[in-house]
Amino acid sequence: MRGLAGAIGVVVVALGMARAQTILPDPVAGVDMQMGNQAGLEAWVAEFRSRALAAGVSAAVFDAALRGVTFDPKVVERDRKQNEFSKTIWDYLDTAVSEDRVALGLKAIARHRDLLERIEADYGVEKEVVAAVWGLESAYGTYRGDLPVLGSLATLAYEGRRGAFFEAELIAALRIVEGGHVERFVGSWAGASGHTQFMPSSWEKFAVDFDGDGKRNLWGDDPADALASAANYLRHWGWTKGMPWGVEVRLPEGFDYDQTTERVVKPVAEWQAMGVRLVDGGDLPDHGPGSILLPGGHRGAAFLIWPNFQVIEKYNTADAYVIAIGSLSDRLKGGPPIRHGWPRELRALTLAERMELQELLGKAGFDPGGVDGRMGPKTVAAVKAFQKARGLVPDGYPSLEVLELLR
Template identity: 55%
Template sequence: MLTLRVFLTGSLILAAAVAGATPSAIMRPVPRPGTDVSPPALPSELAVQASIRPPMRMAAAPSGPVTPVADEVSSSGFRVWIAEFSRRAGAEGISQQTLDQAFAGVSLNERVIERDRNQSEFSRTLWDYLDSAASDARIANGRAALRDHRDTLDAIERRYGVEAEIVAAVWGLESAYGSFRGSVPIIEAMATLAYEGRRAEFFETELMAALRILQADDIDPAHMQGSWAGAMGHTQFMPTSFLAHAVDFTGDGRRDIWGDDPADALASTARYLSENGWTHGQPWALEVDLPEDFDFSQSGELIERDAAHWNAMGVRLARGGGLVPEHGASSILLPAGHTGVALVIYENFHVIETYNPADAYVIGVGHLADRIGGGPAFRGGWPRHDRALTNDERFELQRRLTAAGFSTERIDGIVGPLTIQAVREYQAAEGLVPDGYASEALLRRLRRG
């Protein structure tokens, strides 16, 4: 789970599959030129029922290599670890009563370890993801959820300044509007993964946060459930994020993100986005049409310009008209290269990235929110004949680009802004459209030399 994150290559999404729910809202925002992950593929008949949150967004976890661990872990060793951790937790203010309640009946969860150790990589394209994230059924369910919880979502919007449709869309992607909140005991899962040791520091921090939640009496251990990787509730907060952002919106004295009433979870999500810079009334993105002579070297998240600049270049909204200055600085994003959908993205795009930095997730949330609110589907097309690069191919792409004189700065399999810039420079040198789209066709060209 912990290091098998993968990333957006131009428009192709590469991901580590996860057997079950995975962390979503984490404590620290991810840097804007972030990397990307995608959700596991789903059979079409499960596309609406199941959560499609992208797996293992571990960018805020401690950096550095994963600590090797022995294949053997034992129940006796786990009990010793629990005793030692409890002593440390007590020294940090966790009461003995809380510790006794939290660890009563907790045992080594070998299924959690199995899921963590056996995540197989797969590839999926952005357009396949959006077919599920913004399917007709998910849109209809979102409109129903918005209608059923309109008073609550309107009150949340008034308090935190985050549009009801955005909050509903996060809810829809994280737990299918509350249908899949996870059923794994969080204390047991976090303790198991901390003891197992590959990311001990990260999971010990989450476990300590979970104990503080119990001590605050927001939930009892039996009902503190979520994913095997620690994400909890309607909108899948990690324990540290809960401590930083969760609110008691209902006023019942508890910050309850787990129960059937989603109000606290939805308000907590809005607060998270608000505290990370959400601007009410600003689009996350708008679909645009680019002129035939558009300078594609000016595309990408790293290049921000004002509306006047893009209007002078001939960029027009897909629904007609030019960009307006009130929305602020923006960038041109080509998630499928120059032949696919083109977006002008605003600061709110990057705010959603702090919740999960996968471009697929951000576009999924934003587009689902637009559709829930009555907006149109994307008008542009997708290169559906393309496939995603494999993990080995991403490393190969970087090595070949660097060897050809277009340095990616590092060979790490992460197709982020530096690699995309190298792709763009290579494309320009080869007389190709410099859209930064890292595709299989581009890799084949590099192989030919």
């Protein structure tokens, strides 16, 4: 879904794209460029009209909704540069699961307890989990975005880098307008909007009319439809009530770090036999087979995760986001913060450095699965193989140390 979670400082070491070259024009040239883009957008809207009507949007709604739509260069800039810089998971969590966010979440739950309990009963998703999504996506409804959704989507569809994707989202957004579900249609730069920052296509698939007024309104002051829609989304992807997303664990001396990946799934009894314990030393709870994850390398916190972790990934694939949702929901249930420290002396790699890391891994004979700046499973596996070959702890963490050894 990826909405305003970005507003709290998210671009964690996860996704990346080629760095766009930025040429700053002189003021006159900038005005000319803006005027040219506006004219181009207007021509694109005229050409797009037939496709939108063929998709079921009425001519009256199309003409009224897109009349006067303006090209927004800042939206294009955000799309091009969203992953140029990264934050470490600990810097992200410092904000995402701050004491203020926990306190505000407890107040939000108290204020909407009846609503959240009804949602939990109907959809089988714990109220604290729903509240955690709400807290990260819009700070419990206090910041839902301020950019016109139709203008942002039209700009991105016309600009063309991901034109087909944003055109489909724009058609879905026009259907929302046609149904009278929204009055003030504003959101984040990429078109996610509402209390729980749904993209228009997600609204079509998962939004519900929980308050029974005939509308699936995710944007108004009443959060009922939005919170129920988030629960419906998680239920659709297989949320299991009563199963933790994960628990913080302590790994024994001499642990085989090749086992720390979502691809390795073992019964809890097997992890227990290997010496894995809860961070306080207690026995592991058994919620079925799970995996060990080290999002900050072997010097950071370790987690035993279960399938609910992958369900949250459907909302946002970044490990830091998933752990933030899980940790925040645990805190809202009265649980402790993450106890293990983080290697705060390390910094995250920039996009250029992540791409260099992948290129050098490939040249050294460790296949990273391409050079795109994305620290996905293949790149992590390549880092592990390189670390193992150098006699380092093979935790797969793409650190500056690994990059410097490859250079």
